Amino acid sequence: MPDNMPVILMGNLQKRYGNLEVLRGIDGQIQRGEVVSIIGSSGCGKSTLLRCFNRLETINGGQLVVDGLDLSKPKLSRKTLLQLRAKVGMVFQQFNLFPHLSVLENLTLGPRKVLKQSPKESRESARFFLNKVGLEEKGNAYPDQLSGGQKQRVAIARSLCMKPDIMLFDEPTSALDPELVGEVLMVMKQLAEEGMTMIVVTHEMQFAKEVAHRVMFLNKGQVEEEGNAREVLSHPRSDRLRAFLSRMNFAQV
Numbered sequence: 478m479p480d481n482m483p484v485i486l487m488g489n490l491q492k493r494y495g496n497l498e499v500l501r502g503i504d505g506q507i508q509r510g511e512v513v514s515i516i517g518s519s520g521c522g523k524s525t526l527l528r529c530f531n532r533l534e535t536i537n538g539g540q541l542v543v544d545g546l547d548l549s550k551p552k553l554s555r556k557t558l559l560q561l562r563a564k565v566g567m568v569f570q571q572f573n574l575f576p577h578l579s580v581l582e583n584l585t586l587g588p589r590k591v592l593k594q595s596p597k598e599s600r601e602s603a604r605f606f607l608n609k610v611g612l613e614e615k616g617n618a619y620p621d622q623l624s625g626g627q628k629q630r631v632a633i634a635r636s637l638c639m640k641p642d643i644m645l646f647d648e649p650t651s652a653l654d655p656e657l658v659g660e661v662l663m664v665m666k667q668l669a670e671e672g673m674t675m676i677v678v679t680h681e682m683q684f685a686k687e688v689a690h691r692v693m694f695l696n697k698g699q700v701e702e703e704g705n706a707r708e709v710l711s712h713p714r715s716d717r718l719r720a721f722l723s724r725m726n727f728a729q730v
Contacts, residue, residue, distance in 0.1 A: 484509045484544055484643060484674050485530060491538035492525055492698075499525045501698035502539065509642075512675045514685035514706060517695035518721060523678045526695070527645050530676065531565040532558060544642050563591055566636030567645040570652045572628040574620040574635070580607070581616040584635045592639065599638070606634040610664050626657030630664055637668075644668065646677040662688075682725055686710045694718050 483506035492500035499522045507513050515523040528534040530543055532553065541548045544564045546557060553561075574583050584603035588594040594602070607613045610630040620628055629649055636644060646665065650658040662684050669675060669688050679685055685692055689706040694715070702715045713719045 482509075482545075483507060483542075484511075485676070486540065486542040488540035489538065490526075490529070490536055490541055492522070492529060492534060493537050499698050500529075500536075503698075503700060505693070505700065505703070507674070507676065509674050510672045511691065512669045512673075512677065512689045513691045513693060514689040515676065515678045515693045515695060516680070516682070516685060516721070517701075521695040522698040523695050524647050527567075527647050527676060527678050530643070530645055531567055532561055533567075559591060563639055564641055565643045565645060566639055566641035567647065568629070568632050568636055568649050570648050572620070572625075572632045572652075574628060574631060576620050578619075579616065580612070580618050580620070580623075580631050583620070583631065584638050587635065588638050602638050603634070606637045607631075609637065609667075610634045611660075624657060625653045626660045629653065629657075629661045633661075633664055633668075643674045643676070646675065646679070648678050648680065650679070650681060680725065682710060682722065694721070 485507040487503050487505050490500055490503040503526060515526060517523050525534055529536055529541060532548055535551060536549065539549070543561065546561050578586065581600065581603050584606065585599035588599040588602060589596065604613065604616065607616060610633055612627060612630055612634070615623065615627065623631065650661050653661065662681065666688050677689065686706055691703060692706045692709045693703040694701045694709070696717050702709060702713065702718050710722065713722060
């Protein structure tokens, strides 16, 4: 896929559950190497939009192309889904680690099963990415022996082991105690500085302002406002975004 092509392309993207319209015509594109933060109140559709990008949700209308794969069709082949999941990593709120597997086993499972890596190659890759997130000594530990922040960093390392082109983060710090949030955001900031394409659903407005290139503010399933992160968060144009930021106690400076 050419570098000048959008890595994600959305055209009038729609998603509904029965009669409930969750996404009501989302347009836009995300370039390779961009960090985009999706913000908005609970229920505005931001997590649903994120889950559409790796086909955890199927869209009901419009166009969605992710890393050259057309996700607009109601049904996709198993081969296409495997291609997509290899290209797009996702980090959830609740870590989703296998509790009966060690950290190293959690990290090597996907690469061996999906990427067909050898045990030796998958272990070397796992140790490399554990070192990247500052947990090289935790390979033999089990998830219940880790703090929340450590579990989330392991979850990030697990996604990186799949060598994705795009990383999705669905409120990755919302389940963490406040003192553990910084260690996860630091890893994400490092990934951004290295040029990883990242789409982050977050309530961490300072992180969005400092790290994201762009911000998309969703309201009632539509993009209410978007643009340069610092500009949008410092000088919001819409009344709804100003009200949202004031509720978040975020200083618009």
